[in-house]
Amino acid sequence: MKKKLLSVLSVATLSLSVLVAGCGGNAQQGAQQGQNQGQEQAGGDQAGQKTVRIGMVTDVGGVNDNSFNQSAWEGLQKFQQDNGLPQESVNYLQSTSDADYVPNLTQFVKDGWDLTWGIGFMMADAVKQVAEANPDAKIAIIDQEVQAPNVESVLFKENEGAFLGGVVAGSMTKSNKIGFVGGVESPVIKRFEAGFIAGVKAVNPNAKVISVYTGAFDKPDLGKQAASGLYGQGADIVFPAAGSTGDGVFNEAKDRKSKGENVWVIGVDKDQSLTFGKEITLTSVMKRVDQAVERVSKDVMDGNFKGGQVVTLGLAEDGVGLPETSKDTVPADVLAKVEEFKQKIVNKEISVPEEPQE
Template sequence: MRKIVVFMVSIIMTISLFAAKPLKVGIVLSTGGLGDKSFNDSAYKGLIKAKEELGVDFKYVEPASPAEDEEFLREYADANYDLVIATGFQMTEAVRAVASDYPEINFLMVDTFIDLPNVKSAVFREDEGSFLVGVIAGLMTKNNSVGFVGGMENPLIKKFEVGFRQGAQYVDPTIKSFAVYTTGSNPFNDPVRGKENTLSQISQGADVIYHASGGTGLGVIAAAKEKGVYAIGVDSDQDAVEPGTVLTSMLKNVDVVVYETIKELKENNIKTGLTIYGVKEGGVGTTNFEFTKDIIGKEKLEKFEEIKAKLVNGEIVVESK
């Protein structure tokens, strides 16, 4: 009898240890890596929260170039990770190839829709969030001119530009809007070129400049600070990079998507397929103007909230092209 009891206890302990085994999550970060105070940092924030609250283990890699993405994705899949996360549209083909080869592995694709049964695709309404910061730019410009600095010119980054321009011109249709794309070999991690592009726009009269360029945007903010104009951050809260210079940031809540997806997986309820996150869903928005409430002023902030409410309830529809 004693042997049976000991044997049963051993089995129970083994099952308990197995059940307590943490989920393994692997993430391939976008070009620029951690420290971009933008897209990658937001995704990493979601992982930290999942580790602290859900007890998961995670590993991250920072590819030197997009050419390495597929290799890292395959390494995670080969190691039988519970969830493999790809951050950014540049990984679309790599994810499609690897997810097809590993149908038993769950993937989260951020920024692009991939129609595979083991892939959750999270797509954001960047045009809506950009519209909101465009409204702030339209309310704050003194020269009736605003600027946009993007990384690689493609349909995704164009959504930021188009939404921003519509927001500014919703406030005043006569506002001029400049746009430039960084291009080059590392368009999302080139602060020097970002600063050069911003200085060029400032010389043309732009006094509020918004960027969607990852680490390149740190150069945008530096140029705005140097010339005494305003900048608008993106993806993560960049307001503290240069308090008072950065009016607000267009928050793209990648951290929320990462955390919620891991939670779904832990609860055996992962929702694959396409999920779209707009302003109404809390996927995109602005910061709380921690450093600029007084600079913008109560009247303009009230006007902003009025316009935002119209966007949420559908009175305003942002065109993505």
């Protein structure tokens, strides 16, 4: 798993905050890891520069999930670098269970950080609780609407991006059997599933999509087990929307590919060919969490925070889509078909379902 260079608070400040907020040891360990790696990152302070401090709390998938949380952290790091901010102006705390959400969010808020991110729909209740208890704090959340005047909510049309992934899968399957592996069953993951199935059916009505839910975003072993079952049933392409659980799908595909089986995985959230290789990654359904984190963070720095508002990003807003690297694995005629469907969705000629259709 790729190691990321992290930037954080001083050990003394974090340790004191952990005591005050009652944060668990695992979250403190995540921040300490960020401290150690941040000290190795190139660059220096800019003396006297007025800055902002922006913190991020992961869900249980962890900051190195090769997917959702990692994309958010990369976006925050890019924001810091692009704006010439000190390394210590961004930081994350890692949650290992839902019991960490409120303490981790509270730590940033009580320490006076300018913006605190909650990454993932599972943090909605915690964000709501902390926002109401701290009305002067600025908080943002990905993937869930939280109704509070000091919270900005960012949602995505995952179904639109997944539709394009389904077009690729439906066009390229040889067995007419395609798999979907979900993490926790929820509206967000259902949108991935619904769009993917609709895309497959739009180009290949004879293809069958077999869906499996693992119930977890942080269990690669369950992902590998689910993928083994799907490939065993004849699926030649599997699309996981399951955080680091999806790593197991890639591991299973890699094992089978080494034995000569012609199987593929469609990545999620990030361009996962950069992590797992183009030999097993057919394409990826990208969800540009990194860009959303950058944009809202910049708004805070510029004094334009949109508390109480909901922003929704789809194909028209370039919030979802397939990566440029798809041209290396997907034939040109299939990509032309993808572009055709994309324009129809943007022009509202096609309405992509948000729930799987019978």
